[in-house]
Amino acid sequence: MAGEVNRRDFLSTLGVSVGATLAASAGAVLPVGVAQAQDKPKGNIPDTPYKIGHMTFFTGPAAVLGEPMFKGQQLAAEEINAAGGLLGRRKIELLKADENAGTDANVKELRRLKLSEKIDFFCGITSSGNTPALGPVAEEVKVLTIFVDGCTDFLWDKAVPNPHYIFRITNMQSADGVTGALAAAMTWPKTKRIAHIHPDYSYGRNAFDHFTIVMKKMLPNAENVSEGWPKLGTTDFSSHITKAIASKPDLLATSVWGGDYVAFYKQALRYGMFDKMKVASMIAFGVAPHAIGKDHPEGIIAGVHSNYHFTYPGGDRWPYNKAFVEKYHKRFNEYPNFQAEGAYTATYMLKSAIEKANKLVGGWPEDDAIITMLEGLMMAGPAGYVYIRPDNHQGYKDAVTGFSKNVAEYPFPILDPARIITIPIRNITAPPGWPKGEPTSTYTWIDKTWPVAKA
Amino acid sequence: MDFFFIHLLNALLSAATLFLIAGGLSLIYGVMRIVNLAHGNIYAFGAYVTAWALGRLVAGTPTPVLYLALPAGAVGAALLGAVLEPTLLRPFYKRAEEYQLLVTFGLLMILGDVMHFVWGPYPLSASALWENSGSLSIAGNPYPNYNLVVIAIGGFAAAFLWAFVYKTRFGIVLRATSQNMRMASALGVNVNRIYVQAFTLGCFMAGLGGAIIVPAQSAVLDMGVDALVLSFIVVVIGGLGSLEGALVGALIVGVVREMGIAWFAEIELAVLYLMAAIVLLVRPAGLFGRAS
Numbered sequence: 001m002a003g004e005v006n007r008r009d010f011l012s013t014l015g016v017s018v019g020a021t022l023a024a025s026a027g028a029v030l031p032v033g034v035a036q037a038q039d040k041p042k043g044n045i046p047d048t049p050y051k052i053g054h055m056t057f058f059t060g061p062a063a064v065l066g067e068p069m070f071k072g073q074q075l076a077a078e079e080i081n082a083a084g085g086l087l088g089r090r091k092i093e094l095l096k097a098d099e100n101a102g103t104d105a106n107v108k109e110l111r112r113l114k115l116s117e118k119i120d121f122f123c124g125i126t127s128s129g130n131t132p133a134l135g136p137v138a139e140e141v142k143v144l145t146i147f148v149d150g151c152t153d154f155l156w157d158k159a160v161p162n163p164h165y166i167f168r169i170t171n172m173q174s175a176d177g178v179t180g181a182l183a184a185a186m187t188w189p190k191t192k193r194i195a196h197i198h199p200d201y202s203y204g205r206n207a208f209d210h211f212t213i214v215m216k217k218m219l220p221n222a223e224n225v226s227e228g229w230p231k232l233g234t235t236d237f238s239s240h241i242t243k244a245i246a247s248k249p250d251l252l253a254t255s256v257w258g259g260d261y262v263a264f265y266k267q268a269l270r271y272g273m274f275d276k277m278k279v280a281s282m283i284a285f286g287v288a289p290h291a292i293g294k295d296h297p298e299g300i301i302a303g304v305h306s307n308y309h310f311t312y313p314g315g316d317r318w319p320y321n322k323a324f325v326e327k328y329h330k331r332f333n334e335y336p337n338f339q340a341e342g343a344y345t346a347t348y349m350l351k352s353a354i355e356k357a358n359k360l361v362g363g364w365p366e367d368d369a370i371i372t373m374l375e376g377l378m379m380a381g382p383a384g385y386v387y388i389r390p391d392n393h394q395g396y397k398d399a400v401t402g403f404s405k406n407v408a409e410y411p412f413p414i415l416d417p418a419r420i421i422t423i424p425i426r427n428i429t430a431p432p433g434w435p436k437g438e439p440t441s442t443y444t445w446i447d448k449t450w451p452v453a454k455a
Numbered sequence: 456m457d458f459f460f461i462h463l464l465n466a467l468l469s470a471a472t473l474f475l476i477a478g479g480l481s482l483i484y485g486v487m488r489i490v491n492l493a494h495g496n497i498y499a500f501g502a503y504v505t506a507w508a509l510g511r512l513v514a515g516t517p518t519p520v521l522y523l524a525l526p527a528g529a530v531g532a533a534l535l536g537a538v539l540e541p542t543l544l545r546p547f548y549k550r551a552e553e554y555q556l557l558v559t560f561g562l563l564m565i566l567g568d569v570m571h572f573v574w575g576p577y578p579l580s581a582s583a584l585w586e587n588s589g590s591l592s593i594a595g596n597p598y599p600n601y602n603l604v605v606i607a608i609g610g611f612a613a614a615f616l617w618a619f620v621y622k623t624r625f626g627i628v629l630r631a632t633s634q635n636m637r638m639a640s641a642l643g644v645n646v647n648r649i650y651v652q653a654f655t656l657g658c659f660m661a662g663l664g665g666a667i668i669v670p671a672q673s674a675v676l677d678m679g680v681d682a683l684v685l686s687f688i689v690v691v692i693g694g695l696g697s698l699e700g701a702l703v704g705a706l707i708v709g710v711v712r713e714m715g716i717a718w719f720a721e722i723e724l725a726v727l728y729l730m731a732a733i734v735l736l737v738r739p740a741g742l743f744g745r746a747s
Contacts, residue, residue, distance in 0.1 A: 059576040061675045067576070100676075200723075227720045233681070235578070235672035238465045238602070239716040245596065246458040246717075259578040263672050266582050270590050272597030291577075295586065 007189065007218055007453030015424040016182050031320050031380040032076075032348040034083045041355070043362030045089040052077070053113035055097040055106060055124040055134075056148070056339070061233055061259025064291040065283075065339060066099065066126035069148050071332050072340030073123060076347035078331075086354055087364070092347075095119060099126060103133045110134055114141040121145070123346060126339065128152035128173060128203045132159035138166050144367045146350065146374075148342040149305075151176075152202050153440035156392045161436065165367070167374055167388060169346045169395040170338065171306050171425065173203065174442035176255070176282045177210025178428045179306040179399040183421045184251060184280040185218035185453075187301065193225045195249035195277070197240050197264075199256055200229035207255035207282050209439050210446075217450045225249050230256070235263040241271045248276075255282040262287070265296055274300070285309060285404070289335045289412050296413045298404050306399035307338035308383035309415045324382035335410075338383070345381035349388070353377060391432045399423045457594040462713050464593075468602045470709030471609025475664030476682050477689035478616065478701040479657035485696035486633045486653040489544065489555050493562035494661055495683025500535060500566060501528030501662025502674040503574050509581035509670070518587045525584070525666055532662020533655050540654035545647070563679070571676055580673035605667045612663065613702050620698060629653060633696070691731045694744025703742060 054073055057066030077092040085091040095117055097109045113119045122138055122145040125131055131150030136159060138145040147155075147168040160166060184191065194215065198204030208227070215222050226247035228240035237256075241264075244252055252273070256264045261284055268274060280301040285292065289310065296302075310325050324344060328336045336344075353373035357365030365373075375390035386397040400422055402415030430437075430445035437444030480494045491497075505528030509521060543562065547554045588604070590597035620626040632639040632649045640646045664682075665674070672678075689708050693700025708727060715726035734741060 059571055059676055061578050061677070063576045064578070228716065229720050229723065231681075231724060233675070233677050235675055235678065236469070236668075238468060239462070239713050242458060242461050242465055243717050243720070246461075259673070259675055262578065262580070266580075266585065267599070267671065270585065270597065270599035270601070272590065 004454045005451045007185065010218075010451060010453050011182065011186050014182065014427045016186060016421065017423075018419055018421050029378050029380050029385065030348075030352045032345055032382065033320065033323065034079050039355075039359070041087040041089070041358050043358070043364075045087045045358075045364055047085075047089045047091075049093040050086050050090040050121070051093050051095060051117060051119040052121045052123055053095045053097060053110070053117065053119040054343075055099050055109065055122070057100050057126050058096065058098045060100045061235070062100065062126060062257075063259075064262070064287045065258040065337065066149075068288050068334075068337045069124055069126065069339035069343045070094075070096065071328070072336060072343035073347050075328055075331055075340075076344045079327075080347070080351060086351060087358055090364070097124075099124070099130060103130055106130055107133055107137050110137050110143075111141060114143045119143060121350065123343065124148055125150040128154070128206070129201055131155045131168070135160040135163070135166050139164060142367070144370060146346040148346055149339055151305075152206060153442060154202065156394060157436050157441055163393040164371065167393040167395070169349070169386065170342045171397060171399060172394055172429055172442065173206045174210045174440050175306045175399050175425065175428055176303065177207040178214050178442070178446070179401050179421075179423055180207070180253060180255075180280045180282045180301060180303050181211040181214035181218065182423060182428070183301050183401050184253070184278070185215065186421075188251060188278050189219065191219055191222050191250045191278070193247070193249040193251070194222055195226035195228075195244040195247050195252045196224060197228040197230065197237070197244055197252065197254045197256060199232040199260065201232050203257075204229065204232075204255050206440070207253075209443055211253045211280075211282075213443055213446050216452075217446065218453050220452050222251075230260075232260070234260060237264045237267050238271070241268050241273050245271065245273055245276055251278045251280060253280050253282075254284075257283045257286055259287075259291075262291055265292075269295065269297070282306070285413075285415065286338055288337050289410070289414070292412050294406055294411070294413065296404055298406060298413065300404050301401060302404040302413070302415060303401045304415070305338050306401060307397070308341045308400060309338070309402065310335045310341075310382075311414045311417060312400060312402070312420050313384065314417055318382075318384070320380055321382040336382075341382050345379060345383070345386055348381070349374065349377055349379050349386075352379065389432060396425045396429065398425050399428060457596065460593050461596060461598055462717060464598060464602060464606065466706075466709040466713040467606045467609075468709070469712060470705040471606050472664045472668050473685060473689050473708055474609055474702055474705035475612055475660045475667075477686035477693070477705055478613070478698055479660035479664075480686055481690050481693070481696055481698060481701040482616075482660070483654055483657035484690075485698075486629055487650055489559065490695075491657070492556065492559040492683065493539075493566060494559075494657070494686070495679035495681075496563050496566035496570070497532050497535065497658050497679075498661040498665040498682050499570060499674065499676075499679035501532040501665030502669040502678060503570050503579060503665075504528040504531035504662070505666035506579040506581040506669045506674045507574065509583065510579070514583075516583075518584065521584045521587070525670075526663065528666030528669070529659050529663035532665070533659035535662075536655040536658025537651060539658075540651045541647075544654070545650070563683070567676060567679065574674070576676070578673045578675045581670055582673065584670035599671070601671055605671070608663070608667050612660065616660075616698060625652075685727070688727050688731045690741065692734045692741060694741025696745070697741070697743040700741055700743030
């Protein structure tokens with residue numbers, strides 16, 4: 001579809017909204033949490049523990065983002081175990097593995113978990129450098145898997161185009177760059193010059209590509225004036241910051257994450273970077289919330305990996321979030337990030353799929369029965385509805401981002417509750433059956449089907 | 456052009472820490488003929504000790520007091536070196552070089568795990584000094600004052616080391632031992648003592664490098680390995696065992712890295728490796744190395 005449209009009209013067609021409430025609930029969507037009255041499971045259920053191998057970053061700068069993932073699953077497992085376990089009988093046993101060991105070691109560890117520890121289920125993974133390596137191995141050793149993150153489009157586009165055993169819960173990575181760019185185009189439509197700083201690996205490249213293609217459509221007069229590609233895990237950004245400032249941009253787009261981002265914003269403050277340009281980050285507030293200080297600048301687009309921030313949906317509007325945040329805070333004395341929410345919801349999706357399969361076949365269901373139930377499953381999680389698309393085993397939920405703001409209630413900045421931006425996920429990711437594209441299907445889909453906006 | 460000085464200062468900033476790390480590495484090799492692979496994590500150890508020490512001070516501690524606590528990491532690393540050399544390294548001097556590589560590599564791993572055990576998995580930051588120090592304006596662009604402190608300390612360390620090695624009696628003995636250990640020993644030099652002193656000094660420098668950088672960048676577990684790789688590029692260019700080489704190598708790497716980021720963003724690391732490769736082809740012993 002070529003041709004031009006008015007940008008504001010197109011943004012509203014996409015359903016990009018600020019301060020929106022959630023759509024009303026429809027049909028029998030299962031919520032997270034342990035129901036008070038449970039149906040008695042059918043048939044004989046063994047009481048052997050259900051072993052879950054959980055791999056995420058327990059060390060290194062990535063741990064501030066990844067480790068809450070384990071806590072999310074731990075919380076769900078403890079709740080389920082307190083109610084008797086899966087199908088009332090099988091207690092969940094969690095085995096930890098450190099993703100920081102490196103991709104090769106991670107692949108070996110997954111094999112070991114399956115072959116020696118005999119895990120029933122594999123979960124976790126933060127880095128999109130790891131899922132394309134682990135996905136094919138999980139298929140090969142036939143271990144039921146829900147990746148929490150590691151959300152690269154490449155996993156389904158190339159590495160495992162026809163998944164059977166593996167699923168993934170957090171939004172597809174392309175949604176991140178797209179969400180950041182739409183939010184920036186809507187907020188700062190006069191942007192002409194854009195500088196980029198992204199970590200030099202698949203996630204950063206993906207964010208750059210999708211931010212750029214959306215800007216080509218939304219702000220066709222804007223151009224990329226500077227690129228910086230710091231190594232993932234670096235804590236020295238002096239040169240990248242100087243380069244970005246020197247290119248005199250109106251806007252900086254960045255997908256630096258975890259401990260790297262904490263070092264980045266502290267250095268950028270002293271270089272006066274935030275005074276000289278607007279900043280749109282894909283994942284600034286993706287870290288455990290307490291990792292960011294009150295010195296963080298306000299009013300930047302502080303992305304949450306387009307997935308979830310614990311303050312939204314706020315108040316009593318969405319009880320699943322309120323209950324989750326309260327329980328998580330009570331258990332760990334900190335607030336959850338999107339990884340914690342993802343792992344928590346993934347565990348309950350597994351539980352629901354097992355229960356549904358049990359109802360149909362009785363006894364402890366085979367993996368294939370659980371997989372059939374996971375395909376197409378929709379659940380009301382803390383973040384809102386999440387839906388597993390049957391064709392690519394990918395979880396979809398509406399994308400969220402917002403603006404950093406300090407409030408009295410929390411000792412760290414949160415997303416400004418009055419200006420939360422939400423986008424229906426179907427409008428920013430390639431539909432089922434869209435041909436696999438380069439660099440991603442969503443990229444070619446945007447390139448070919450989105451109109452170019454007039455100023 | 457208005458950013459020329461800022462780019463230059465950034466280059467000097469990375470050169471300052473790189474010199475401290477690579478200088479220590481070179482000093483140890485020059486005197487003891489040991490390629491100390493653990494050096495990267497001795498630098499990280501310095502960073503952690505300083506971050507820990509600064510973290511122990513209550514909020515609101517005046518900035519001068521914070522500066523007094525800064526060298527804690529250098530002292531900690533020096534103490535660590537003084538213990539490690541006689542206990543772990545000395546038994547291996549008579550063995551083939553591969554043993555020393557294995558031992559120091561093992562030490563690199565062990566130190567990493569020790570820091571993980573003591574200080575936990577999360578980055579340890581101590582940014583009060585960085586935040587309190589403010590910025591000055593260079594042609595209308597803010598530049599962090601703290602970076603100037605790091606550059607100054609790097610410069611002083613270079614001058615001090617030069618004076619120490621070339622102007623003191625200890626320096627003469629050190630150089631004599633470096634040139635011919637057996638002869639120095641025959642002339643009555645206590646080689647064991649020189650070794651432990653040289654190793655301690657080398658660790659002190661690495662620890663100082665970690666200590667001064669931590670307020671700006673926070674201590675993370677992988678920092679040692681990254682620093683080790685970069686400092687090897689420095690000594691490959693400058694020549695292993697030469698202090699002048701470490702200084703010139705650090706300046707070259709600092710400047711090239713800055714130019715790489717500014718102009719060849721896509722291949723910022725590759726530019727450094729490429730340069731090291733060219734130096735190896737043209738002058739295999741490095742710019743200031745002695746061909747043996």
